Amino acid sequence: MRRKLVAGNWKMHGSHTANAELLAGITAARPFGCDVAVCVPFPYLSETAVALAASEVRWGAQDCSAHEQGAYTGEVSAAMLAEFGCRYAIVGHSERRQYHAETDQQVADKAKAALARGITPIVCVGETLAQREAGETESVVKRQLSAVIHTLGHCAGEMVVAYEPVWAIGTGKVATPEQAQAVHAVLRAQLKAATPQADAMKILYGGSMKPDNAATLMSQPDIDGGLIGGASLKAADFVAICRAAS
Numbered sequence: 641m642r643r644k645l646v647a648g649n650w651k652m653h654g655s656h657t658a659n660a661e662l663l664a665g666i667t668a669a670r671p672f673g674c675d676v677a678v679c680v681p682f683p684y685l686s687e688t689a690v691a692l693a694a695s696e697v698r699w700g701a702q703d704c705s706a707h708e709q710g711a712y713t714g715e716v717s718a719a720m721l722a723e724f725g726c727r728y729a730i731v732g733h734s735e736r737r738q739y740h741a742e743t744d745q746q747v748a749d750k751a752k753a754a755l756a757r758g759i760t761p762i763v764c765v766g767e768t769l770a771q772r773e774a775g776e777t778e779s780v781v782k783r784q785l786s787a788v789i790h791t792l793g794h795c796a797g798e799m800v801v802a803y804e805p806v807w808a809i810g811t812g813k814v815a816t817p818e819q820a821q822a823v824h825a826v827l828r829a830q831l832k833a834a835t836p837q838a839d840a841m842k843i844l845y846g847g848s849m850k851p852d853n854a855a856t857l858m859s860q861p862d863i864d865g866g867l868i869g870g871a872s873l874k875a876a877d878f879v880a881i882c883r884a885a886s
């Protein structure tokens with residue numbers, strides 16, 4: 641039985657005041673029967689670390705550089721994130737792939753850099769609506785995951801995978817539990833062919849997961865939790881999803 645993980649992706653939202661209220665609302669609801677994390681904008685890592693220091697809720701970043709250090713203006717290295725106590729780094733989110741033209745190989749290199757510093761990469765894969773309608777869902781997610789598996793080699797079992805259909809992110813359109821499970825099963829099979837740890841690995845679903853659909857999605861055999869965007873910004877909603885995972 642895999643322990644579920646619910647990770648919030650705050651994206652580019654937050655302020656000192658809003659963060660303090662949100663984190664207080666989450667910590668007040670502990671303990672949870674699942675792993676819980678919040679992935680916050682870089683400038684808020686420090687205050688998040690302080691706010692969550694006495695709790696089992698973990699914190700992470702929404703990206704990390706593939707480079708160790710150097711002349712990469714605007715980038716943040718995994719070593720820096722590790723100094724802030726980050727446990728997770730989202731890599732390959734569709735918004736990064738789309739708006740920053742990140743390639744499968746760049747995403748894989750970021751995942752490798754995170755792991756090298758003891759940070760678990762949450763590797764996002766997912767198809768666009770056009771790709772789904774063209775029957776390409778399976779080939780797209782397998783191609784995206786394959787680059788990471790190949791790059792991580794014997795460490796592949798240490799990542800978390802997040803299946804995030806692009807058409808479901810922030811749109812209110814959620815994949816049905818059956819649609820999501822079908823892709824998760826494909827990903828699990830791909831992981832099984834690559835690492836003996838596949839059965840223990842977490843594959844999260846992300847894409848308009850909310851309190852009212854979380855339990856059904858997470859009852860699917862290969863859905864091991866959620867990567868939550870919009871609903872992670874309201875403590876009551878995020879906590880309700882964590883309860884559904886517990």
Ligand code: PEP
Nearest residue numbers: 809810846847848869870
């Ligand atoms: C996300 O951005 O990772 C996400 C899943 O967003 P939302 O829950 O808002 O669809």
